[in-house]
Amino acid sequence: MLTSSVFGGYKFYRRFLKPIKTVQNIPSSYFHKKKMLGKVTSVGDGDNFHFYHTPGGILGGWHWLRKTPQTNQKGLRSETLHVRLCGVDAPERSHFGKPAQPYSDEALGWLRSFILGKRVRVKPLALDQYGRVVGKATVWTLFGRKNVSLEMIKNGVGIVYEGKSSAEFDGDEMIFRENERRAKKARKGLWASKRKLQTPGEFKKQHRDS
Numbered sequence: 001m002l003t004s005s006v007f008g009g010y011k012f013y014r015r016f017l018k019p020i021k022t023v024q025n026i027p028s029s030y031f032h033k034k035k036m037l038g039k040v041t042s043v044g045d046g047d048n049f050h051f052y053h054t055p056g057g058i059l060g061g062w063h064w065l066r067k068t069p070q071t072n073q074k075g076l077r078s079e080t081l082h083v084r085l086c087g088v089d090a091p092e093r094s095h096f097g098k099p100a101q102p103y104s105d106e107a108l109g110w111l112r113s114f115i116l117g118k119r120v121r122v123k124p125l126a127l128d129q130y131g132r133v134v135g136k137a138t139v140w141t142l143f144g145r146k147n148v149s150l151e152m153i154k155n156g157v158g159i160v161y162e163g164k165s166s167a168e169f170d171g172d173e174m175i176f177r178e179n180e181r182r183a184k185k186a187r188k189g190l191w192a193s194k195r196k197l198q199t200p201g202e203f204k205k206q207h208r209d210s
Helices: 001-019 103-115 147-154 174-184 200-209
Strands: 036-045 048-053 080-084 119-127 133-141 144-147
Touching: 036 103, 036 133, 080 147, 103 147, 133 147, 144 147, 147 174
Parallel strands: 080 133
Antiparallel strands: 036 048, 036 119, 048 080, 119 133, 133 144
């Protein structure tokens, strides 16, 4: 009986309470179906972040029996999932000697203030070419649970994702486009300039070809 209890407890832990620590270990059954609860440990760009999986939440012992990492803690690369927000593109930051796109710092600052250190739910949708999981992320606020990608678009710190082959919206594309139209009309954030906006996709192509 003791052996059966231990074995049963271990199976329960592996299935329901063991954190998923790498993108490659996300079960295929999760994609487009299940949501993963966790903590945002770092935000290094305007449209992606690192996520520490906390299955079971408080009932799973997190925050009182099991500790979560501190924000911006070093050495978490093999402990966290790299999440690319679905359906949204933020201005490009400086990478590999290439210049930063205007408004990239503001977009990064907005995303950090909105989700860094907070508990979010991520629905995995796909894997991208950079080894990240493209996901729909939601966070609880005073006004209810919010879709992070949609809030970026509403506040003018991101635009609707332009790519064709790897675009993921989880059924929200028309909502995203309507809110982008409203943000543009209200000249919010990156739409404030009267000059024609160079989109992140155009910016990347320009500096890839240059």
